[in-house]
Amino acid sequence: MKNVRCAKCIRCGKEYEALPGLTTCECGGILDIRYNYDYIRSVFSREALADCDDFSMWRYRPLLPVEPDSPAPPLRVGWSPLYKADALAKVLGLRTLYLKDDGLNPTASLKDRASAMAVVKAMEAGAKTIACSSTGNAASSLAGNAAAAGLETYIFVPSRAPKGKVAQLMIFGAHVISVEGSYEDTFELSKAAIDRWGWYNRNAAINPYLSEGKKTVTLEILEQLHWRAPDYVALSVGDGCTIAGAWKGLKDLYALGFIDHLPRLISVQATGCCPLNRSLQTGEPWQPMAEDTLADSIAVGVPRNADKALAAVRESGGVAVNVSDEEILEAMRLIGRTCGVFGEPAGVTGTAGVKKALELGLIDPEATVVSIVTGNGLKDTQNGIRAAGEPMSVRPDMDALLAVFEAQGLKP
């Protein structure tokens, strides 16, 4: 990998050769992949991209830590649509809003970007089995991407994970272990099992390659915006890996001179589980919190990638904002009605945060904001129903229909 310089511990600074099986530093710190931007500039440009006909995350291969001859895995991950959300912007009182629908990835979440990367690195490492713990989306994305590539998976999920997500990974043929405990319990059991059996590790905060997969979401956004950097990028935050990856992508583009300024991050957590935002807001070190939110994908009381996430938001001059479960459900309705996009609760939390940040005067209404919908609402229809309510029920009869319309105050 001529484009990669090393993996560097973000805590103690120790550098490692970028071997495919890397996990954390011996000091326990998280590793960060460092690039040789001079080399990358010599082989990669905005013009080269314009001619690239690979419309997947692998169009950014010169910026990804994979061997040049490693095949891309079978599922088509990335190049999700970026919609200009004028109707929603109007409702929110914002000048310009874009929505990136990453729920349109193969297993319906942004996590496919990390799992596709995990599959490539596992194959480079010669592994036949990959394992992870996950609140759900990392799990199903790993199961799907690994199944398509012919790899076996062991997946640990907390027992609260929504049925839809579990069904998805069972269908993909994963060995699924539902852990009767918190996300933290689930993570620890997966760690012990991975140590015991030597499986390839797809836990995002442990494996430094995964946020490099995730960063493709911001690479795409900027290319889709023709390299005009927005003022803000908003997204929901759980473990911290996704926002760290998003920031890494932006910094890469800035280092290469593809964009002329860095957007600021809007870090959105649920009021009932906001350990990272609490730290950002108070300036104190982060502390574990209860996992009290319906947005299961970001209900992470002990974030595993706190260091990278906090550094990202601070470096960007970012904004931290918390939203209630009711505000999350309201964002589901708003995005559905105005954009035709159905996001899962954690998937719309970024947008709920944009609304809240505007209400609190934390961001300028004249700004240009990109909000990332990180997962599809079909993964959690129970909360979809909770947000949207039940349909009108009628007998198959015109008089019954008229009566129901009248009762609802509908005048077609």
Place this chain on the structure above:
Amino acid sequence: MKNVRCAKCIRCGKEYEALPGLTTCECGGILDIRYNYDYIRSVFSREALADCDDFSMWRYRPLLPVEPDSPAPPLRVGWSPLYKADALAKVLGLRTLYLKDDGLNPTASLKDRASAMAVVKAMEAGAKTIACSSTGNAASSLAGNAAAAGLETYIFVPSRAPKGKVAQLMIFGAHVISVEGSYEDTFELSKAAIDRWGWYNRNAAINPYLSEGKKTVTLEILEQLHWRAPDYVALSVGDGCTIAGAWKGLKDLYALGFIDHLPRLISVQATGCCPLNRSLQTGEPWQPMAEDTLADSIAVGVPRNADKALAAVRESGGVAVNVSDEEILEAMRLIGRTCGVFGEPAGVTGTAGVKKALELGLIDPEATVVSIVTGNGLKDTQNGIRAAGEPMSVRPDMDALLAVFEAQGLKP
């Protein structure tokens, strides 16, 4: 529309000007849009397509019945991935199999292709409201595509429609009427309401433009295969509109000289609801049937587009094959485990039919087959769970994990 000649009744042959509000012929027959292929050939070629950077169904605009200046609707529909499914082909004993994952459309089914077309035609007609009846996918796709375009929707669904699909369209802000009756009852009530209030009609067998949207699925498949026509295209059949649309796309390409032969269709229905296949198999006129299958999207006892569907399969020299619910669930597992694709029951029925057709010796194992996955499994997780089973449940403890692995016969 210089590319469109007229709309012609497939029953009596009467021709109509292709106005946006067209429904059925005065004789009750279904209309078919007829093109001016000489004109299309003068403005459209395989080479022109190779330079087109619109990766959505609208890349085939010269073959679509829309005004040149009609804007494409906001959601990005089409250009879903076509996967070469070698592992699955091996399991089935087939030389070459491709899987088209149309569950990756914005609202997670092939029906987005028809609904996007409906939105364009409704806007051309100056309508503000669109209505339809549907087993679910047409409904959610209409709701999503219309919401993104700022149009209002009234949607009639049978009360058996899965919760996930209903949640989706409620989120999109549709007025949803759940009809306590069969699909037939639902259809008739929607028809009466559409007549009464003059809404734009998105019932697929009534509105001749919708199968023109659906045909983009085969246009894409052939372009993705670099214009090498496969021997067979397999898909599930309910109302008959989708297979009719798929055939129309193939015939268009053949008429233009883009492909050198026409593939044969494999029409797959559920054993418990197969009125069209029964007609194909017996040569008798079709008769209504009960709607006895878990594949809700194709549980259509009174198919509304029987004429076009039967003609398509017969013209193609096609194959009709029925599959049991158990075979459908087995196909869900097979596709999930080998391809990393999660299809809804009706979405995998085409592939279940390929397996069955091979077992029955109806198709040659040396053939090249394309099977279309018409909808995402996340729309119906109840049947996903039914197909895949429940995960292993353990306490957060290594000894408990070892005990469960041993009980399951797992040796990691």
